[in-house]
Structure formats: structure tokens, C-alpha cells
Amino acid sequence: MKKLVNYSPSPVNQILLGLLPFVVLLIVYMMGSDARLSINPSDKLLPSFGQMGDAIYRLAFEPSRRTGELVFWQDTLSSLLRLLAGVGIAAIFGLLVGLLTGALPVIYATFAPLLTVISLIPPLAILPILFIIIGLGEASKITLIAIGVAPFIARDIQRRTQEIPSEQLVKAQTLGASTLQIFIRVLLPQVMPKLIDAVRLSLGTGWLFLIAAEAISSTDGLGYRIFLVRRYMSMDIILPYVAWITLLAFLIDYLLSALNARLYPWNQEGKS
Template sequence: MKKLINYTPTPVNRTLLGLLPFVLLLLLYMASSEARLAINPSDKLLPSLGQMGDAMYRLAFEPSRRKGELVFWQDTLSSLGRLGAGVGIAALFGLTIGLLTGALPLLYSFLAPLLTVVSLIPPLAILPILFIIIGLGESSKITLIAIGVAPFIARDIQRRTQEIPSEQLVKAQTLGASTLQILVRVLLPQVMPKLIDAVRLSLGAGWLFLIAAEAISSTDGLGYRIFLVRRYMSMDVILPYVAWITLLAFLIDYLLAALNKRLYPWEGKA
């Protein structure tokens, strides 16, 4: 008899096993919701799937009375715009600082201690400072995401750059390459796939900072909507919004992984 530790599921079984926990959780939720609603039909804690569907239909397909916009899609576009801008700025900053400090010992000695200290500052703790200095507009939200994510990306790229074999740098210098040429033609192509991986890992924190900023000061966005309706205990809106954020995070991560594989197919093999 084959031991359990040696059993490897087939691709089909692996897919089914991966879906099983979600199906069980859904069935458990449906049973719990039905039980609570049977006792109290006006219960808001565990709305039925039909109630959540009705709420999301109103937000997604019926124009708002106040502005005439489709609230759900406007919230999604606003949040994705802020997240994309913040993470994009963080990626550019992190790549630049990480590559330079990882490749140039002089800059490493000068900036690495500061980068380490900055990475230890809780970004949410400086949110009031950003609101005071920058204001309550879009800039403060994007800046919070960038500040929260950039140090992580920079330190990761710095470490990845330092891991590149020094023999490559010696060979490039032997062939007459300048410092700029080594940075651009030797080091940069090798750290780019690492940058995409670092962005993927930092997206969780990016979503956290985005929702926190929207909850405190915003007029639209996924985080804003969740904290707006919580005062009415509108779980029929909150739960679908949380599920939608999770789905968006999964899709963005999947697309970045596919992009990395497409642009740098050699990375996985290496």
C-alpha cells in the first residue's frame, strides 16, 4: 500500500482538491445564513446569496441617484488607479535605489542604513502627516502606497543585485564596459524579473494601505464603500466587496506572473 507521504495527486485531482475548501466554506456559509434568516428574516449579519446579488446589482447596474454613476465600477476604477499609481512609483523608486545600492558599494554604505530605517517605519503611522503636508486629495493616498511599498522593493532588488556573480562584472569590465553599461546591460536585465516578483509580493501591503487611506479620506473607492456602509451593517455589500477585492488581487498577481513568464522565460529555468 502506497504511503500517504509518497502520494502525489494528478493535475485533475490537484484542481479538485484546491476547489474543495472553497466549496465547503460556501456550503457552510449558506447553511449558516439560512439558519439565521429562518429565526430572524431581518438579520443582517449573514445575508443570503440572493440578498447580496440584489445589492450588487443595484450598485453595478443602476445609476446612483446623487451622481448618476455606476457606483461599483466607479469604486473599482478609482481604487485600481490609486493602487497602480502608488505601486508603479514604488517599483520605479525601488528598482533605481535597489540597483544602485546593490551594485555600487559606495552608495550602499551611504544609503543602506537609511533605507533600513525607513523600511521599519509603519506607513500607517505617517498617514496623518501626509494628510497635513499633502492634503486629503489623491496625492496623499498614492504617496502612502508608494512609501509603504517602495522600501520593501528596494531592499529586495538590492539583495538580488548583490547575488549576481561577480565574475559577470569582471568579464564585462575586461571587455571595456563602463559602470553605466554594466548597470544597464548586465545587471538590469537580470533584476527585472525579480522586480516583478517583488511587486507581486508587495501587492498585499499595497491593498492594505489603499483601503486604509480610502477609509479615512475619500469620496469613492472600494475601501471607502466598505467603511461607508458598515455603519448600516450592510453585510450584503461588504462581503461581495471583500470578495471582489480578493478576486482583483488574484487576477493582478496572475497577470504579473504571466507577464514575467512571457518577458523572461529563462528566469524559471534558471
């Protein structure tokens, strides 16, 4: 009999085993919801799937009486624009700082300690400062995401740059390459797939800062809606919104992974 430690499931079994915990959670939730609603039909803690479907249908397909917008889609668009803007700025900043500090020893000696200190500052702690300096508009929310994500990306790119064999730099200089040419022709192509990986890893943090900023100061967005309806214990809206955020995060991560595999297949081969 094969020992469990040596058992490797087939691709089909891997899919089934991966789905199993989700099916169990759904069944447990349905049993708990049915039990609570049978005792108290107006219970809000564990709404049925039908109640959640009705609530999301109203938000997604019935225009708001106050604004005339489809609230669900407007919240989604606003949050995605803020997230992509913040993470995009962080990626550009992280790439530049990471490359410079990773490739140039004098820059590393000067700014690496500062980068380390900045990365240790909890971004949520400076949120009031951002509101005071920048205001309560979109800029403060995007800035919070960028500040929260950029140090992580910069330090990761810095480490990845330092891992590039020095022999490549020596060969490039032997062939007459300038510092700028080394950055563009040698370092940048090897760092770009690592940048996409770093962005993927930082998306969870980006979502955290997005939800926090929207909860504190916003008039739309997924985080704003969740914290708006919590005062009414509207779990029929909160739970679908949380599930939607999770799905969006998964889709963005999947798209970035596919983009990385498409643009830099050699990087995927190196992982295998």
C-alpha cells in the same frame, strides 16, 4: 499501500483538492445564513447569496441618484488607479535604489542603513503627516501606497543585485564596459524579472494601504464603500466587495506572473 507522504495527486485531483475548501466554506456559509434568516428574516450578519446579488446589482447597474454614476464600477476604477499609480511609483523607486545600493559599495555604505530604518517605519503611522503636508486628495493616498511598498521592493532588488556573480562584472569591465553599461547591459536584464516578483509580493501590502487611505479620507473607492456601509451593517455589500477585492488581487497577480513568464522565460526555467 502507498504512504501518504509519498502520494502526489494528479493535475485533475490537484484542482479538485484546491476547490474543496472553497466548496466547504460556501456550504457552511449557506447553512449558517439559512439558519439565521429562518429565525430572523431581517438579519444582516449573514445575508443570503440572493440578497448580496441584489445589492451588488443595484450598485453595478443602477445609476446613483446623487451622482448618476454606476457606483460599483466607479469604486473599482478609482481604487485600481490609486493602487497602480502607488505601486508603479514604488517599483521605479525600488528599482533605482535597489540597483544603486546593491551594485555600488559606496552607495550601499551611505544609504543602506537609512533604507533599513525607513522600512521599519509603519506607513500608517505617518498617514496623518501626509494629510497635513500633502492634503486629503489623491496625492496623499498614492504617496502612502508608494511609501509602504517602496522600501520592500528596494531591499529585495538590492539583495538580488548583490547575488549576481561578480565574475560577470569583471568580464564586462575586461571588455571595456563602463559603469553605466554594466548597469544597463548586465544588471538590469537580470533584475527585471525579480522586480516583477517583488511587485507581486508587495501587492497585498499595497491593497492594505489603499483600503486604509480610502477609509480615512475619500469619496469613492472600494475601501471607502466598505467603511461607509459598515455603519448600517450592510454585509450584503461588504462581503461581495471583499470578494471582489480578492478576485482583483488574484487577477493582477496572475497577469504579472504571465507577463514575467512571457518576457523572461529563462527566469522561469531557473525556478524549475
